[in-house]
Amino acid sequence: MSMLIDPERITYARELKGFSKKDLAQKVDKTPSAISQIEKSIIRPDTETLMRISLALSVPPSFFAKKEGRRYINLGQCHFRSKRSVSQAKRKQSVRIGDFFIEFVDFLQQRGVVFPEEKVSGFQSFQPKGIEDIEIVAAELRRFWGMSLGPIPNITRLLESKGIIVTPIYNSCTEVDAFSVWEGKRPWVMLALGKTASRARFDAAHELGHLVLHEEYTPGCSLTENEADRFAGAFLAPRDSFILECPRRWDYEAFEKLKFRWKMSIQALVYRAYNLGVLSQHSLRKAFISISQGGQRKDEGAEWAKEHPTLFNQALELICDKVSLSEIASSLCVSKADLIGYLNDAISEDLLARLDKKGEDQNGQLVFLRES
Numbered sequence: 001m002s003m004l005i006d007p008e009r010i011t012y013a014r015e016l017k018g019f020s021k022k023d024l025a026q027k028v029d030k031t032p033s034a035i036s037q038i039e040k041s042i043i044r045p046d047t048e049t050l051m052r053i054s055l056a057l058s059v060p061p062s063f064f065a066k067k068e069g070r071r072y073i074n075l076g077q078c079h080f081r082s083k084r085s086v087s088q089a090k091r092k093q094s095v096r097i098g099d100f101f102i103e104f105v106d107f108l109q110q111r112g113v114v115f116p117e118e119k120v121s122g123f124q125s126f127q128p129k130g131i132e133d134i135e136i137v138a139a140e141l142r143r144f145w146g147m148s149l150g151p152i153p154n155i156t157r158l159l160e161s162k163g164i165i166v167t168p169i170y171n172s173c174t175e176v177d178a179f180s181v182w183e184g185k186r187p188w189v190m191l192a193l194g195k196t197a198s199r200a201r202f203d204a205a206h207e208l209g210h211l212v213l214h215e216e217y218t219p220g221c222s223l224t225e226n227e228a229d230r231f232a233g234a235f236l237a238p239r240d241s242f243i244l245e246c247p248r249r250w251d252y253e254a255f256e257k258l259k260f261r262w263k264m265s266i267q268a269l270v271y272r273a274y275n276l277g278v279l280s281q282h283s284l285r286k287a288f289i290s291i292s293q294g295g296q297r298k299d300e301g302a303e304w305a306k307e308h309p310t311l312f313n314q315a316l317e318l319i320c321d322k323v324s325l326s327e328i329a330s331s332l333c334v335s336k337a338d339l340i341g342y343l344n345d346a347i348s349e350d351l352l353a354r355l356d357k358k359g360e361d362q363n364g365q366l367v368f369l370r371e372s
Contacts (some may be wrong), residue, residue, distance in 0.1 A: 005050070006066035007041040013057040013064070014039075016096040018089055027056035063333035073098045073183050079210035079224070080179045087175075094169050094176040098190050100342055101167045102183060103332055104312070111323065113315045118163030119145070120187050125212050131275075134213075134227055138234035141212060149241040151262045155204045156307040159189060164211070166204070166309045168193050168345035180207035187211045193345045197303045198265035204307075205232035233272045237262050246278045250287040259300070266300055267291060312346040316355060325355040 014024050014035075021032040021039075028035075028049060037043045045053065054061045073095050080091060105115070123144045128134045142149065145162060152158055159166050169176055169192040177199070180189045189207045191200055209231030214224050242262065246269075247254040255266045262269065270287045273279040279287070291297055316323070329339045340352060347355075 003062070003064075004066040005044065005064050007039050008072075009064045009066075010045075010053060011039045012072070012096055012099065013053075013059050015089075015092040016100065017057050018093040019057070020089060024053065024056060028052040058335050058338055060333055071099075071102055071184055073102070073181055073188075078179045078181045079207065079214060079228070080176060090175050091179075094179065094190060097169060097342060098167065098179075098181070098183075098188060100332070100334070101165070101188075101190075104328075104342075105165065107328065107331055108312075108315045108319075111319055113319065115165070115186075115311065115315075116161060116163045118186050120162060120164065120211055123212065128213065128227060131230060134209075134230045135234050135239055137212065138209075138231050139238055139240075141235065142238065149238040152236060153263075154307050155201050155236070156191075157310060159204060159208060160309065160311050163187070164189055164208070165311070166191060167312075168309060178203040178207050180210045182211070182215060193306060193308065196265070196299070197306045198259070198263065198268065198300070200306060201263055202232050202236070202265070202268055205235050208232070208235065230275065233264075233268065233275065236264055237269070237272050239276055242272065243276055243278060246273045246276070248278060250279065250283045250290065252290060255287075260304065263304060267297070309346050312343065313348055313351060316347060316351055320351065320354055323355070324357060325352065328355070 014021070019027075021035045024030075025032045025035045029052070030049065034043070038045050038049075050061060050064065054063070057063075075092060075095050078091075078095060080086075109115070123141055125137055125141075128137060139149075145158075156166050164187045166189050169178070169190050176190075176192060177195065178189065178191045180187065182188070189204060189211070191203055191207075193200055195203070206228045209228035210224065213227055213231060245258060245261075247258075250270075252266075255269055258264075258269050259266050264272070267288070270279065270284060270291075274281070274284045288297075291300075325336055325339065329336045332339065334342075343352070
């Protein structure tokens, strides 16, 4: 095999599959130590070993080819919204899925797609010194983006319209609720969309808080997580408008109505009311006792339709007569089955079916995605 192998691509492919070194070693009849040496470029795999690795990871050998200019997300710079119990392997897998989408965006841009201009870095935020500062930052961002103080109909589309790339996290990584990162001078938010609609919206607003407040801060500390939570509540339900509608005591039916108006879970709204000083600590405790007794801590029942990213669907709709699913998979060096899995929740079933047909040659014309 004459191509130049990039050992980092073997690590990438392994983590993308969620395999440990031991898992891969067992599948290719090698020791974990041998896999480690291959990935560290201490030893070079022979052709047979590389083919076995290729089959085990469901990628063609060309996936491992060395290529200049490839970018990878730095795990240490990602703000994760997930339980500490989530394994490092799952975190790595979710980040590798983010890497896949970086390559996918490059693929689309090379074919003339122009994504909305990034409108986050232009917002001059400041490091909050207290809760009041976070309320101010959330309100100022709404003002900067030309928003009213009412409910946000679709926060996923809002983020996309401001140049934030929102991608779904593959189903096998649902334990990782969400994470965000700046990569390639563009903000990214990755969301697990298997959660409830209200949870996914709050996750999106939480990650927006990290992008706005914590670009230069080490991810993972409780302070930044708490600040991002407070930002999410303040951004989704601005104080000046929400406080006028909020009940002054716990009332399930009243908060349920607010849930569908503001598109936030009852529990998030109760916390918002408490944080604003509208509900007392006694009312907060009473509310959560009531919610727990009703078996609604994890599932509050009926909600609105889940939000999904739209930019990738828009992009491929514009060039679907010029590319096929097989061409995309070949260009990104992944199997068609894996490609469909990664694009799940980002591309409609109808579009996937059309892309499964042979596309025509592109003409190189620029196509701009709408910003709202």
